[in-house]
Amino acid sequence: MIQRSHVKFAPYLILTFRPSSGICAIFWKDMDKFISVTSLLISSVALFIVAMSLAYQARQTKLSREENMRTYHRELLLMSINDASLRKCWGGGNSPIEGKPEEQQRQLIFANLIFSWYAWSYSIDDITDAQLRINLISFFRGEIGREYWRSGRSRWMILVSASKFEKRRKFAQIADACYRSILDQMQGS
Structure with missing residues (x-):
């Protein structure tokens, strides 16, 4: 059975026993590039998702702010409809x-x-x-x-x-x- 302490050392063991010549060496060299490219792609996608999320949140915040202003405007107008004395407050x-x-x-x-x-x-x-x-x-x-x-x-x-x-x-x-x-x-x- 594999213990946790062994898992921690797995990356070091792989790097230590990595072959330096032959077909296995070519495989390991290409594996490094593959891992680097894959890591770059995953990071890029994650960054894009974060950027889209922030843009969406900004739009939602703007819409919410505008809706609040429309609500205040509507309430002021409704109060003016119901009370003629308040209409003068809009300015003469x-x-x-x-x-x-x-x-x-x-x-x-x-x-x-x-x-x-x-x-x-x-x-x-x-x-x-x-x-x-x-x-x-x-x-x-x-x-x-x-x-x-x-x-x-x-x-x-x-x-x-x-x-x-x-x-x-x-x-x-x-x-x-x-x-x-x-x-x-x-x-x-």
Whole structure:
């Protein structure tokens, strides 16, 4: 029976009794190269897996952070829908809902929730350009959707022009094109 103490010395025994000439020597020489190459490949694959894991974790962290921000935004808007006195906290002057009747203010805040959801879904690649266009065309067919974009378009354009993400700028361009398409359809009929 082999004891543990014998196993510890096995690599040294192999190296000590390794043949120095003949066919066995060639085998051992090639075995060293094989072990080195195999070790390099295994290490490379392991490093690649670690790098992919870190990239995946970074993406998940970013998505989680964005979802938390969307949740906070949604909660603030819902509080504003339910309490007209809180709407003034968003800032005054040139507000898209300022001076409008209570019901319309609530509808425009809710339209902001829907529109922001489209923007976020598009930014995380949850919907394609075609799906976004379908959603926005439907959104702008409604009077509230058109009023939302008519009154909030300039703010969106300023925000997205300052964004470092091309996808957000593209979202606003698609939204504007869909809005204009609906206006053209309405004028043509």
